[in-house]
């Protein structure tokens with residue numbers, strides 16, 4: 001064997017070693033995200049909703065428990081997914097330094113510790129004056145580890161004339177900056193609560209206003225950015241309109257900043273504008289110009305992705321009604337649920353079951369039928385919840401209280417099916433090994 005061949009072999013095995021390490025890393029993030037979604041997130045959400053439904057009021061529920069649920073879903077589930085996918089995608093797109101994988105694990109440990117600590121402190125109130133801000137420090141440290149690592153990202157083949165950044169990249173970078181700002185604000189408010197508060201909960205009005213930051217300031221723009229990258233391929237849509245996409249981002253950010261400063265009606269009125277700009281920029285409801293890429297997923301995939309945008313518009317419209325007429329939290333709750341479950345979760349269920357099997361070990365999704373079942377139940381549960389929360393909480397229709405527990409159980413079933421479908425997928429061999437096994441069987 002020549003020295004050249006040996007060098008080629010060594011290079012190849014190094015590439016395989018890095019790819020396997022990267023797949024293990026992203027799988028750990030996804031599994032941890034699923035765990036946060038199921039137990040601290042959804043189970044506690046269902047428990048909270050059952051307590052509210054049995055007393056017919058949200059006023060008696062511990063705000064710390066409510067926030068434990070929200071934090072587990074937004075940071076524990078969606079945040080963990082985004083960090084894992086971020087490490088994976090940037091490593092695939094270019095030259096992340098060799099230490100990126102070990103940094104990925106450091107970030108993972110800090111992040112999981114921070115999010116778990118926050119949930120435990122919210123639920124048990126144990127040593128909360130010290131542990132509440134510490135959880136925020138750990139989350140911030142994890143994010144900075146991620147940020148410093150991906151800041152080293154360079155394109156694989158630098159071209160002589162640098163190409164302009166694609167719109168989706170700028171929106172994803174924007175949402176990442178939004179993520180950083182939110183973690184800094186989170187550190188500020190948890191420190192404030194630890195010094196001045198009487199419990200591990202962020203004072204209620206402040207918490208409600210700040211919720212706009214992680215939702216419309218970070219998660220919604222992150223989805224728009226990734227959609228701008230993937231929808232032209234997966235749904236065969238026209239390339240996104242850059243100016244309308246940037247305008248959507250700026251309007252959403254303005255709304256997210258205006259709310260904590262007390263401009264509730266102005267902030268709410270901007271949300272439909274931002275949502276419509278994004279829908280128009282991404283050509284969501286226009287006919288596809290190319291056939292959609294449905295390999296590996298259920299054929300209903302494009303319907304659910306488009307349906308998620310219907311929920312985004314519903315959430316934005318309800319927020320105006322909430323800013324003008326909410327008395328008992330029912331309209332805000334319905335708007336938030338349309339956004340978090342209808343838009344964000346439907347999108348993650350749909351796109352996640354398309355891309356994650358490939359990212360986590362070049363696998364094929366375990367079951368397309370489970371995918372359909374999880375998405376159908378999620379949307380059914382969400383429709384029941386959004387439809388009954390306003391009449392129940394606001395006191396318009398007493399019977400609506402009995403629909404809420406049903407919606408909770410349906411959504412719980414949906415998230416369990418989604419998690420099971422991904423977990424079974426990760427237990428399968430890689431696609432090429434599966435094909436070999438099937439060929440020899």
Ligand code: HEM
Nearest residue numbers: 042045046048049066067070073333340341345408411412
């Ligand atoms: C089975 C599914 C779910 C149930 C039963 C549920 C239940 C609840 C309940 C009862 C509240 C209290 C406010 C209200 O009454 O509307 C709430 C708040 C919240 N939920 Fe959920 N939820 C679920 C899924 C989700 C998901 C998937 C997300 C995010 C991706 C999410 C994010 C939030 C947030 C951010 C809050 C506000 C927390 C706060 O006030 O700080 N929820 N949820």
